[in-house]
Amino acid sequence: MSSEPTGPAGPAVARPRLTASVPCLAPPPWATSQRALFELLDQGWRRFSEAYCNPDGSLRYEQELSSRDGADDFMEAFFNWPQLYLLGGADDLLPAAARHWHGVAGQLTRLGMYRDEFEIGYDWFHQGESLLFFYFLTMADPQAWQQRAARFADLYLDPACGNYDPERRIIKAPHNGSGGAREGVSDSPSYPWTEAEAAQYGYPLDWLIDPMAPVPPLAEDPRLGEQMQQRLGRGDAVGNLSVAGLVLNAFLATGEHRFADWLGEYVGAWKKRAEANDGLIPDNVGLDGVVGSQLEGRWYGGHYGWSWPHGMYSLAQAALVGAMSAALARRDDSFLDMPRALLDAVIAQGRQGRFADSDSSIAPRWRAHLGDAIDTDTLLVPYRHSDKGWFDYNPVQASVPLALWHHSDDAADRARLDGLRAASGYDWASVRPFRDKEEAGHEEPWYAYLAGDNPDYPEQILAAAQIQARRRLALLETHAGRELAEADIHLWQNVNPVVTEALVQLTWGGPQVVYNGGTQQARVRYFDRSANGGVRPGLPQDVAALVSSIEPLATTVTLINLSGTQARALTVQAGALAEHEITTVTATHSCAEWTGRDSEYLPHEPVVQSSDVDVAGPWLDVDLPPGTQITLRLAMRLRAYPPSYRSPA
Structure with a gap:
């Protein structure tokens, strides 16, 4: 193990360089499974592109789009492809992902959904989902995308674009974008709500009709017609907080304050x-800047808000995206008090009960998540609120409190997670191979692993990822060549064979990105230095990584080069955005005599020792000779530097 002196963080400053010397004689199952998953996902995105896309990268779709809804479904099919590249996917994945973005953006322009490469105007529950694709592209290649990132963010910074009122500090409509604040919630006189959706979610503005009165036809219902367009189609909505992810993306790419x-x-x-x-x-x-002024004083009942349609499920993610974006850019964690207070207030309304008996409006999601535990008493909290009080009881979506704890490492944020685990009637260590919309949902067993009482989690989550990727590949083939109607365009995201949650958790030590437009979190990231002296994001070929511990002031990661003949080299970065400082590293090393003499029948037992090296920066270089491994305990100072998409030189 060797090291070089280091100084203040910066791309031109020398930094320590460690060389692995501990032999990896019997690669652990998690390492071989991890590399097998990388290989499978590489096969998967290539097959999806071949079966579902045109040469320009657009999706094979010959129909029109009849409403404002739908643009997100085109982009969501690819959202985690550049994320896979950032993790260590194939070199040609990044240009392929860029080609698909440009092709789909052009396609959506032809379909009347985009102007100047950005959605003309729709709500941010959906725009946040579709923009993850763009955010990951910017993160992977900031030079190529930074001008576009700034131009998109300026749609909200520049009042002349028609979206933002700086005096009242509001976005002027729930639907907004490159066309400015877009009044109303649909282009038709009546919101296109179906009978099935009404049965599942109820109605917005439910107080407009006496509950004892007959229900009018959908096209004549004031809750879906003129009243909805006027009351919910103007003014700011909580879902607009996800715009913060777009503006943070521009800050990370440009550094402009x-x-x-x-x-x-x-x-x-x-x-x-x-x-x-x-x-x-x-x-x-x-529009006057006053809460409830369009809803007769109600703080609830807005567009994609507390009453309709998803409540806590959508607005908690929006609040988290807004708070974490501001906290990162302003380097001020007091913004996190907003989602903390939200969580604590809703949890205080919770009750114990069987999920099977709840009034959940999103029951299929939780049935897949809970399995047999739907019949066990667990903590259920209300996701929605209206004039009738709290309703729509579900378990707490663990991704929100976990993201808070991961960012802050605050004892109170960890205590909230531990309290939720104690109140849950289901086993947080259980891994089920389900798919949810967020390409996530396994936060509980990962947290149990980090807590030290779920040791088999790496192998289990990698097996679950294999199951889900192979299932989607089979579905992909089943539907290949099918001409899709507008109602079926969710198929693309449902058969996307790229599954990244397991790799994000195990290699980066981070939760999957918050799906409604969040920014990636990670304790560590990697840059491949193996090829021609250049550097690109991601783990090198043949290298597996496992973050096994996230302590308040340290992170432990093991790196293994599975190749028996090829050396690999990489840089370890502290944080997803080089925002943390590695103060010191404790690294394992071994002497070279483990092979023994050629006339002996067995190798010698390697003697593994540890040494400390000062780092004082966000980056650390590691050389991995063939068949070697190294475990690093990285002592960290969190958020020591301004976050940025910069990469090591």
Whole structure:
């Protein structure tokens, strides 16, 4: 093990270089399974592209789109492809992903959904989902995408674009984009709500009709017609907090402080509204800047808010995206008090009961997640609120409190997670091979692994990922060549064979990205230095990584070069955005005499020791000779540097 002196963080400063010397004689199952998953996913994206896409990268779709909805479904099919590249996917995956983005953006322009490469105007529950693809492309190649990132963010910073009112600190409509604030919630006089959706979610503005009165036809229902367009189709909505992810993306790509200033201003305004409402973030603000002014004083009932359709499921993610974006850009974790207070207020309304008996509006999602535990008493919290009080009881979606803890490493955030685990009637160590919309959902068993009482988790989650990827490949082949109708365009994301949650958790030590437009979290990331002296994001070929511990001030990761003949080299980065400092590293090493003499029948037992090396920066270089491994305990100072998409030189 060798090292070089280091100084303050910066791409031109020398940094330590460690050489692995501990032999990996019998590669652990998690390492071989991890590399097998990389190989399978590489086969998967190539087959999807071949079966479902045109040469320009667009999707094979010959129909029109009849409403404002649908653009997100085109982009979501590829959202985690550049994320896979960042993890260590194939070299040609990045240009392939860029080709698909440009092809689909052009396709959506022809379909009347995009203008200047950006959605004309739709809600941010959906725009946040579709923009993950763009955010990961920017993260993977910031030079290529930074001008576009700034241009998109300026749609909200520049009042002349028609979206933002800087005096009242509001976005002027729930539907917004390159066409400015887009009044109404549909292009038709009546919102296109179906009988099935009404049965599942109920109606917005449910107080407009006496509950004893006959239900009018959908096209004549004031809750879906003019009243909805006027009351819910103008003014700010809580879902717009996901715009913060777009603005943070521009800040990370450019470093321009005007983006950070806007985040502090806009998210700060929502934080104050939440504080004035006893910690429960309201879901609507009128054009006059007053909460409830379009809903006769109600803090609930806004578009994609507390009453309709998803409640906590969508607005908690929006609040988290907003708060974490502002906290990162402004380097001020007090913004996180907004989602903390939201969680604590809703958890306080919880009750014990069987999920099988709940009034959940999203029961299929939780039945897949819980399995047999639907019949066990567990903590259920209300996701929605209206004039009738709290309703729609579900388990707490663990991704939100886990993301808070992962960012802060705060004892209170960890205590909240531990309290939720104790109140759950289901086993947090159980791994089920389900798929959910967020390409996530295994936060509980991962957290149990990090807590030290789920040791088999790496092998189990990698097996679950194999099952899901192979299932989707089979579905992909079943539907290949099928001409899709507009109602069926969710097929693309449902058969996307790229599954990344397991790789994010195990290699980066981070949760899967918050699906409604979040920014990737990680304790460590990697840059491949193996080829021609250059550097690209991701693990090198043949290298497996496992983050086994995330302590308040340290992270432990093991790196293994599975190749028996090829050396690999990489840089370890502290944080997804080089925002943390590695103060020191404790690294394993061994003497070279383990092979023994050629006339002996057995190798000698390697003697493994550890040594400390000072780092004082966000990056550390590691050389991995063939068949070697190294375990690094990285002592860290969290958020020591401004976050950025910069990469090591």
